[in-house]
Amino acid sequence: MTPQTARRANLAGGAITILTVVCAVIWAFPLYWGIVSSLKPEDEVVRPYIELWPDTLTFEHYVHALTATQIGRWYLNSIVTAVGTTVLTILTSIFCGYALSQLRFPLRRPLYWLILASFMVPTQVLIINHFVLVANMGLLNTWAGIILPQLIHPVIIIIYKQFFDQVPKEFREAAVMDNASEWRILFKVFVPMNWGVTTALSIVVFIWSWNAFLWPFLAATKTEWMTITVGITQVNDAFGIYYARELSLAVLAGLPVALAYLLFQRQVTRAITLSAGIKG
Amino acid sequence: MIRDAKKEWLIALTLIAPFAAIYGLVFVYPTIDMFLLSFTDAPLIGAGDYVGLENYTRLTSDRRFDTAVWNTAWFVVLSVIPGTFVALGIALAVSRLSGRLQTAVLALFFLPYILPVSVIYLIWDWTLNFQFGIAMHIFDALGIDRIPVFKSATWFIPAVALITVWWTCGFNVLLFLAGLRAIPQEIYEAAALDNAGRWKTFSRVTWPLLWPITALNFTIQLILQMKIFDQVYLFSQGGRPNDNLVMVYYIFQRAFQNNHGGRAAAVAVVLFFIVIVVSVLNFQLMRFAERKQ
Amino acid sequence: MADIVLDHVSKSFGKVRVIDDLSLTVQSGEFIVFLGPSGSGKSTLLRMIAGLETIDRGRLLIGGRECQTVAPGQRNVAMVFQNYALYPHMTVRENMVFGLRNIGMASDEIRRRVEEAARILEMDQLLDRRPSQLSGGQRQRVAIGRAIVKEPAAFLFDEPLSNLDAALRVRTRVELAELHHRIGTTMIYVTHDQTEAMTMADRIVVLNDCRIEQVGTPMEVYTAPASRFVAGFIGSPAMNFLPVEVINSDGQALATLDDGSTIGLPPDIAGRGRLDLGVRPENVGIVGEGGMTTGKVKVVEHLGDRTIVYVVLGDGTPVTAQTGGHSQVRAGEVVGLTFDVEGARLFGTDGLAQDQAAAI
Numbered sequence: 008m009t010p011q012t013a014r015r016a017n018l019a020g021g022a023i024t025i026l027t028v029v030c031a032v033i034w035a036f037p038l039y040w041g042i043v044s045s046l047k048p049e050d051e052v053v054r055p056y057i058e059l060w061p062d063t064l065t066f067e068h069y070v071h072a073l074t075a076t077q078i079g080r081w082y083l084n085s086i087v088t089a090v091g092t093t094v095l096t097i098l099t100s101i102f103c104g105y106a107l108s109q110l111r112f113p114l115r116r117p118l119y120w121l122i123l124a125s126f127m128v129p130t131q132v133l134i135i136n137h138f139v140l141v142a143n144m145g146l147l148n149t150w151a152g153i154i155l156p157q158l159i160h161p162v163i164i165i166i167y168k169q170f171f172d173q174v175p176k177e178f179r180e181a182a183v184m185d186n187a188s189e190w191r192i193l194f195k196v197f198v199p200m201n202w203g204v205t206t207a208l209s210i211v212v213f214i215w216s217w218n219a220f221l222w223p224f225l226a227a228t229k230t231e232w233m234t235i236t237v238g239i240t241q242v243n244d245a246f247g248i249y250y251a252r253e254l255s256l257a258v259l260a261g262l263p264v265a266l267a268y269l270l271f272q273r274q275v276t277r278a279i280t281l282s283a284g285i286k287g
Numbered sequence: 288m289i290r291d292a293k294k295e296w297l298i299a300l301t302l303i304a305p306f307a308a309i310y311g312l313v314f315v316y317p318t319i320d321m322f323l324l325s326f327t328d329a330p331l332i333g334a335g336d337y338v339g340l341e342n343y344t345r346l347t348s349d350r351r352f353d354t355a356v357w358n359t360a361w362f363v364v365l366s367v368i369p370g371t372f373v374a375l376g377i378a379l380a381v382s383r384l385s386g387r388l389q390t391a392v393l394a395l396f397f398l399p400y401i402l403p404v405s406v407i408y409l410i411w412d413w414t415l416n417f418q419f420g421i422a423m424h425i426f427d428a429l430g431i432d433r434i435p436v437f438k439s440a441t442w443f444i445p446a447v448a449l450i451t452v453w454w455t456c457g458f459n460v461l462l463f464l465a466g467l468r469a470i471p472q473e474i475y476e477a478a479a480l481d482n483a484g485r486w487k488t489f490s491r492v493t494w495p496l497l498w499p500i501t502a503l504n505f506t507i508q509l510i511l512q513m514k515i516f517d518q519v520y521l522f523s524q525g526g527r528p529n530d531n532l533v534m535v536y537y538i539f540q541r542a543f544q545n546n547h548g549g550r551a552a553a554v555a556v557v558l559f560f561i562v563i564v565v566s567v568l569n570f571q572l573m574r575f576a577e578r579k580q
Numbered sequence: 581m582a583d584i585v586l587d588h589v590s591k592s593f594g595k596v597r598v599i600d601d602l603s604l605t606v607q608s609g610e611f612i613v614f615l616g617p618s619g620s621g622k623s624t625l626l627r628m629i630a631g632l633e634t635i636d637r638g639r640l641l642i643g644g645r646e647c648q649t650v651a652p653g654q655r656n657v658a659m660v661f662q663n664y665a666l667y668p669h670m671t672v673r674e675n676m677v678f679g680l681r682n683i684g685m686a687s688d689e690i691r692r693r694v695e696e697a698a699r700i701l702e703m704d705q706l707l708d709r710r711p712s713q714l715s716g717g718q719r720q721r722v723a724i725g726r727a728i729v730k731e732p733a734a735f736l737f738d739e740p741l742s743n744l745d746a747a748l749r750v751r752t753r754v755e756l757a758e759l760h761h762r763i764g765t766t767m768i769y770v771t772h773d774q775t776e777a778m779t780m781a782d783r784i785v786v787l788n789d790c791r792i793e794q795v796g797t798p799m800e801v802y803t804a805p806a807s808r809f810v811a812g813f814i815g816s817p818a819m820n821f822l823p824v825e826v827i828n829s830d831g832q833a834l835a836t837l838d839d840g841s842t843i844g845l846p847p848d849i850a851g852r853g854r855l856d857l858g859v860r861p862e863n864v865g866i867v868g869e870g871g872m873t874t875g876k877v878k879v880v881e882h883l884g885d886r887t888i889v890y891v892v893l894g895d896g897t898p899v900t901a902q903t904g905g906h907s908q909v910r911a912g913e914v915v916g917l918t919f920d921v922e923g924a925r926l927f928g929t930d931g932l933a934q935d936q937a938a939a940i
Contacts, residue, residue, distance in 0.1 A: 020383070034399075035396075040414060041413060056424070102303065103303050106303050110302070127563050128318065133318065135321065135542045135548055135551050137317055139320070175663065180630075180665070181665040183652045184679070185679030186683050187679075189298045195678070196667060200669055220404050220517040221516055236404070236405050236406075237405070239405050240524075261403060269394065
């Protein structure tokens with residue numbers, strides 16, 4: 008490369024970089040616009056021109072959301088159901104993944120294939136029967152009823168199986184020589200050796216569950232049992248046309264997952280690529 | 288290793304039991320139940336009589352079912368194809384960057400994916416608001432007539448597809464980035480030594496090596512978007528749901544709004560098979576492509 | 581401390597026989613090395629003793645107790661793995677304590693044993709570190725420490741030095757030998773490295789093809805290899821094998837090489853007829869004139885303290901000679917060769933040494 012072509016390539020590269028950054032900013036602009044609008048007084052929100060920063064910064068909509076809606080209750084529902092789903096999913100998946108990976112027992116292969124096959128089944132088609140089942144169990148409008156159908160995440164089992172498969176067999180042998188029982192091998196060797204995966208997977212299962220809409224929407228027929236994801240869409244009638252108030256609810260609902268992502272960016276991206284079947 | 292087969296079987300059984308119980312209760316049983324229900328005229332809750340294939344034959348002359356099928360297909364086309372290419376573009380742009388800048392730019396592109404659908408709904412309902420939406424200012428500036436996108440049968444599906452691309456693209460970007468990272472740096476160095484330009488490098492090196500990831504991305508989105516419900520339901524509120532029906536929405540409507548459990552189950556069974564057939568086809572295709580490589 | 585007896589043991593993986601009717605007695609306190617190429621079954625044999633592989637047939641006695649069906653942890657042996665298998669999420673101390681906790685040992689006793697092991701291995705300052713913060717040599721020591729705290733009847737080592745660099749390997753070799761002297765426990769050590777075997781072992785068990793080729797002290801297997809395989813496997817450079825015809829002539833044993841030259845053998849040497857004459861390179865001399873035969877020098881390797889000369893005889897038979905460090909021989913020269921036949925061995929077509937064959 009001559010110095011001239013090199014300089015031209017550099018310039019082009021710089022231009023592409025700037026373009027990328029501009030695109031990224033535009034891409035995320037609706038998010039910014041939503042947040043900013045929620046900090047404006049209602050009359051400022053509906054002005055017919057664009058104001059990138061509020062004239063009067065106000066938290067009145069947040070105060071309203073926190074005091075006049077059931078958002079506190081929805082938060083509680085979301086936290087309980089998301090944590091419950093996460094803990095149960097991770098625990099059952101660790102158990103099942105460990106058995107598939109490390110133990111030899113009859114029907115191991117068929118079980119593995121059954122789990123793989125269940126990837127294909129769309130859980131959305133089961134809503135009717137989930138509803139009937141949960142209703143018959145008397146669990147509509149309960150945390151358990153919201154959690155139960157959300158516990159099907161076969162991919163988590165497969166990820167655990169793969170990670171346990173990768174633990175060199177000497178560790179298991181060393182533990183056996185160390186007189187460790189099967190439970191101690193699982194909890195003192197295999198699980199701690201894979202803490203990274205467990206954290207990453209826990210965070211994404213939490214996010215998935217927090218964001219779940221269709222099932223929680225069906226399972227909670229009373230407003231006090233709605234999760235925040237469902238609840239914030241069900242208040243517009245009561246509010247009429249208060250846009251900023253709605254947006255403040257959106258910010259409050261999105262905040263926990265956005266924070267979880269920003270704090271654990273590496274784990275989240277890793278777990279998401281893993282869930283698509285790619286080794287991160 | 289010295290193994291006590293019986294003890295191992297017992298331990299395995301204990302470990303699998305919790306999963307098996309949940310799986311049986313909320314997966315295997317409802318799936319069977321769905322098939323059984325689809326042959327009855329049962330309401331949502333309660334028993335019904337066996338009606339044979341009637342629920343299925345009725346679908347052939349069901350206008351709403353037609354709408355749902357076509358809308359779903361249209362939505363899939365409008366979200367999957369642009370979604371794949373937009374994600375590829377973003378991934379290529381992001382992968383050039385490094386360090387903090389890369390992290391920050393990726394975060395901006397990825398952030399929407401992490402948010403719940405209802406937040407996406409509220410933000411875009413506001414952004415595309417007919418009276419006060421900021422996007423309408425752009426329409427005005429370009430001299431186009433404002434469109435009440437979510438009230439228009441023509442624009443509804445494209446608009447929701449666009450928003451869906453914006454919302455879920457981050458996921459596909461991540462997969463592409465993982466694929467790009469898996470291409471060894473030496474290949475690019477070799478290409479540079481061979482004086483390959485930007486476009487040559489992309490078309491001759493990156494794209495062929497990225498092909499498996501592209502196929503994976505495509506497949507995942509295809510199967511995901513066939514099961515669309517949330518966005519369509521939310522944006523239809525106060526609009527024209529009957530024009531905007533998609534498959535899952537129709538199942539929901541039949542079962543929960545019309546109280547036709549049996550007929551809804553028939554639609555569910557149809558969707559069940561469509562998704563499975565597409566999944567299996569995809570899987571075979573991927574295997575075939577892999578073997579060819 | 582205990583003796584270990586393998587009594588007619590066999591083992592197959594599916595249809596493949598990996599250990600075939602093998603018997604061996606390891607004396608209490610002995611340092612025994614299983615030596616053999618990869619695939620010889622040496623690791624499998626060790627793992628059978630550890631309990632990590634099942635024994636299909638035969639008996640295993642550890643300290644007189646029949647152990648072939650006893651669980652690995654209950655056999656009172658400790659194993660050091662090739663990659664050490666130190667639990668990465670535990671500190672050194674926790675690694676050592678894990679096995680003791682599992683059997684519910686009192687914490688006083690655990691503390692005493694860890695301190696003792698740390699003293700023996702001089703690693704007090706490492707106890708609170710994680711394996712990832714240790715060097716290769718330190719990890720190796722921790723792996724041994726984890727075995728020592730169990731105060732086992734025998735230590736089992738599976739190629740423990742193969743992950744270390746050359747210099748460290750030599751040092752650790754010495755340390756291991758010294759450790760054995762100090763604690764005097766039975767040790768069984770698997771390696772494919774003949775130097776490790778020669779330097780550390782009380783006795784070497786040479787394995788090949790699922791069978792024991794020879795059991796003996798290092799000097800026995802070196803000077804009196806029982807088979808052509810052992811002769812070729814031990815010693816570097818490898819022993820020369822010269823095809824010869826051995827005849828009796830006037831009470832003298834005479835070997836005729838394929839190039840026609842003859843070599844006088846010790847009169848009492850066993851074996852007559854078409855055989856292979858095994859001569860170690862250090863017993864091949866290079867002379868200007870008056871050798872027993874002549875050959876052309878192909879390559880000369882100067883190693884400083886000695887020189888290795890690769891020669892080809894007239895009929896194409898290759899011969900390796902080892903001479904002093906200051907040899908002036910050059911490639912391409914034709915040189916005379918002498919053979920010191922005092923330690924020479926004759927091997928039959930079945931690969932067995934002739935005195936062995938005679939003994940059978």
